[in-house]
Amino acid sequence: MKHNLLTILLLICIGNVNAQNKDLTENAIITSNETEMRVYTADGVLHVNISPKDVTGFKAAGYVRYSSLGAKGDGKTDDMDAIAATHVIANRYGLKVKADDNATYYIGGKARTAIILTDTDWGKATFILDDTEVQNRNASVFMVGSTLRPFKLQGVGSLKKGQKKISAALPGPCLVTVVNSAVKQYIRFGLNQNNGSSQTDIVAVDKDGNIDRNAPVIWDFDHITDITALPIDEKVLNITGGRFITIANKDESKYNYYARNIAIKRSNVVVDGIEHRTRGEEDHGAPYGGFIHISDCAYVTVKNTVLTGHRTYTTIGTAGKPVQMGTYELTVDRAINVSFINCTQTNSIDDATYWGVLGSNFSKNLLYDHCILSRFDAHQGVANATIRNSTLGHMGINAIGCGTLLIENSTVRARSFVNLRSDYGSAWQGNVIIRNCVFVPAGGKPAVATLIGGSNSGQHDFGYVCYMPENIMVDNLRIDDSAHPDKYNGPAIFANFNPDMKDASYQEKFPYVITKQVTLKNVTTTSGKTLRVSDNLFEFKDVTVAVKN
Template sequence: MTDRSKPSRMTRRGVIAGIGGAGIGLVHSTTHALARDAAADGAHAGLSRHLTVQAMKSTIVPREGGWAETLGFHSPGDGGAALYRIQRAGGEEVANEADVLALRDGFLAVLHERRAVNYKMFGAVGDGKNDDGVQIKLAHAYANRHQVPVVHLSGEFWIVRTNAIPITMPVQWGKTVFHIDERYNRRTAPRFVVQNDRPAKVLTDDTAFRDALLGKLKPGVQIIDELAPYAGHLMIVQDAEDRIGIRAGYAGNRGWAREELFYVEEEGRVLGDIAWGFRNFTSIRAIPCNDNYLVIQGGGFHFSGDTPQDSTPGYHQNGIAVQRSRTIIREQWMGLEPGRRDLSVEPRNGLYVLGNVYDVTLENIRAMPWEKSRRAPEQPVAHGTYGIGGARMLNCTFRNVTADAGWISWGVFGTNLNKNFRLENCRLNRVDVHFHCWNLSITDCTIGLKGISVTGGGELVVENTTRHGNTFISFRPDYGAKWDGPIRLRNCTLKPSSNGRVSVLSMRPSDFDYKYPIGLGTSVIIEDLRIDYAAAPTSGAECWLMDISPFSRTQTGQRLFFPHTLTFRNVTVEGRQQGVRLLRIADPGHYDVRRPGVCDDSWIQTNCILVCDKVQLEKTYPARPGDVAQVHLQIGGASPIEYADQRALVPKVIFTDCENVTIVLSGCAASAFLQRCSVNAFDAPDLRGELAFSDCRFQPDVRAAGPRFYSLDSTLGTRLTNCTIHAPIVDGKPAPEMVDRFGFVEINKSLRHYHLNTGLSREIVRHLKARGVKLTPEFVAKLKVNHELDE
């Protein structure tokens, strides 16, 4: 019987956890069974039993084909009990004093385990002095060669200088604890590597395949017939000569090669939305994905927190690199050694680093972010340092992962090229995708002080999630603050952590040529949002639902794309009285909504709808009518607006059930409809479009009065239905005598625009009676019905 040609019939494999009467009985019965099995196979029937490896080496009389069994490696019952086959030296096996032991007279004892191995079988000590990584690496190499799992459920081991421990077989670590000496972290070698045991295929030189793929790989593609032979592969294609994603603020940065990754199913079905089209491919790789799941379960990792020694500066590895698709890692704890602090001045790639993988899951894990922004005189880390990192990740899920900290620590997540990225029931201090996140889902999570920072596109969905900090999502300005796809926040909570400015969505790119289109999403929906100022109750700073740049076209002439739908619904504020504002759109004329919008002297066709429904707005106090510093919504600015073409922004604005509305629509093309709102200020100079107010209450509340409170002129007409005019409040005091400054009404003289059943508040009526002013029948008739064509 050879190691590979016949399955082992051994019935006792790694079951002795201790020694005693019952244990010895099991050893004896198993030994006899092993002897019978060996005899039945025609091998030498002799099997010797020894207390330890050292006892075996000193007492055994080796015979070719014999068997030996130990009750422990260093001492009986230490967990290293194992079975060995005796053979002569000189073949492929070389003594390593772990699974291959040197015996007298030129013989070797070769470990013979075919169900599972553990680290004690290879001589790991666990005394805090030995570099157990040496034996652990040999154990995994053995498990990989013989296709057996590693099962080690308890004990403590110290990994000092050892790196690149290979894993291709399932692992159960249970309560095992690993102590990692970070003085020996290295830039290119993680401590453990979950390896893909199937090599990638390079297809770049297949001209026919490359040309076919080049013609068909584009946004929206579902099936590419030529990909059918590569079902079960992760495809990564690049054009290194086409650089995109140039990073603003980093002189000399060359950005990224235009690149896509996707998974191929049967018949050439493409999984993973394609974002780009290509002019050429300089690299095509097909990475085989295993047809089974590798599970690594359990274990705890304690890190020393030291700066790496004898290594070049830069990002270092200290944990587990995952390079195999369909890998599941769960039930793990990672943190610092008791009493230690993170003192490293070099950044880390991550405790987990995922690269070139499809369908990987991390769940039930306690990770940690690392220190970066230390206060003087302590030395900060020069670059961002991460607890979880990676690039080229497709369909990866993180479930019940915890990694939170305060202001000194950096982000736990730092990834690039992360597609179909899912977070479920996690508590993390930061979620960060630098370049090209595509499809991000965050549900039932808590995100800490470092926030959510992304760029990319696809669907961005955040549900039932709490964010601690002053911005819910920050779209990275160094990569263009872009999101090319729908954005939806539902049933979430933002908890500002300081008295500074607050924004739910921050989308402020630099005026820079990023070499790809940038913009503010295809749609934005924020529903059932609660903003809780419990941690900053004295804050008087503004809170904006969207904070965007003042330009819609870069200096190089590139137009920013703009959402066709903006919906803000059921937004409430707790912990302070001050509500929220919506957004400022200073230059609508050069946005690209990607659909036509037209406004002429008789018709308006909008290409964007902006809905504000049941939103708790801030009570603003304009210094004067048209004060743009005190608005909830601003479209247009001081300069006349030139529209680039029909794809420029022409919005329909709908406000429903909102109080103290303050809007400026200056020189733009727009429709605005307000229903059941109180209107503090509305300034629409040179508006091309239409205005309609239904069941609204007009009451200006300003610091100082000007010649008029409202400017409601519009080229296509302004309509008021069932609205009420209330006495103005100027500098905190009612001023019913200023009702004639509304801009559309003069008592007993004129009424401008279309009116149906317009009313005067009782305060104004009482004021008129006190002044002896009686409303004329003609004026009352105008309040009931007034048509502009009658003027």
């Protein structure tokens, strides 16, 4: 019939494994008739009318543009509904999405998320994200999702560290998240103290349940309260281009994080060539949870990307004292094999006015390669991390976790070459390898040079045994300590991790396991002073330091 009306309810559900498992849902009603194309919202639901002729044209082209669904791109008209509708149509018919290179898409504060399930080319288009009046600060602007649904694994009651296989029926390769809510770990110490997080691990398995040996199980789970499998998309989804400008929020400076971002919740994604800048930050504002937020997925690469550090604001922490709030450009949560390649930032990596760009939790195999960024951070743990051919700024390398931390062909401009986060026990169970690097303490300001920083009094229960790196291997390191302070005794391998531990009378309630061996080869200093062990010779008296030619 000429004016036959076909109504389709398109329900795209993307599982959020972390939640555990709260679905993020985008509702859209698509109608198809021969009247003009129309996009509108009614009762919070997006309505899209598209003619069969238009559908035929889009299929022939292989893509759909934002302007095809009514986006003005004039920098003034709110184009969010048109953008979301474009992705609804592209997802429905398996089409790519393209932006117009000369367009400036204004995105206001409406609580609408555009779900990306197909390749998207933002080209040279500009997107203005206005965060000054936002309906829902937790609503991402774009979410890269999957049509594959998470499901509960049955019959798996426990899991052991290093276990090689999970015995379960799987439809194909999956990302498996394991939780034991009866065990608390990462019980934070300090100004942001808390009661910890439920014991959590994430592994990649093949269709037969074999666990990726490069991302092993790192905890013993004597009991499992939740185990969820999320099928891994095997085809790569590509997102390219795009110039984004965030007009910063003016909210109260407290921990009400804004998630007006690009959220990636799908495995096998490549993000190439995004630029993000922030405008309008003032003397107060709420923090950001990451403009690119990668979670519950594996095999994600972000490359050739320009980022902007957010201004640091202060609030009152859980200990009742002022504390600086972390605010991020990049966030990685419960993800495996995430790479940042050739990424830079617009503001100075040495400017402490801006917080460090990266924060991560419960992840494995993180990589920086050819990056110039203010910070690398493993917050609630990473298993294996690599930093190569990169320069790290004022917040440097912050690491909590296990496995191998490899830093090579890189420059670090922080107070310590590696900082083992004291709020999580300065714990790294594994090895640290430093090769062909340069260390500029405090970016060239007067400072005592320390290779490994951190602290642990042995009096706080973090929910796990705290280890220092078992072995630290340094090969070809130049320490530029020319701007040292007065009465400088030379650089130290270790900071004074526990000033109260002066002799054998000190008793630790929760013993801190100290490094066994440090191997040094070709370590030079600008000051000419020799690298020493620590200001606390008693604490590190049993460390073997081997100097090789």
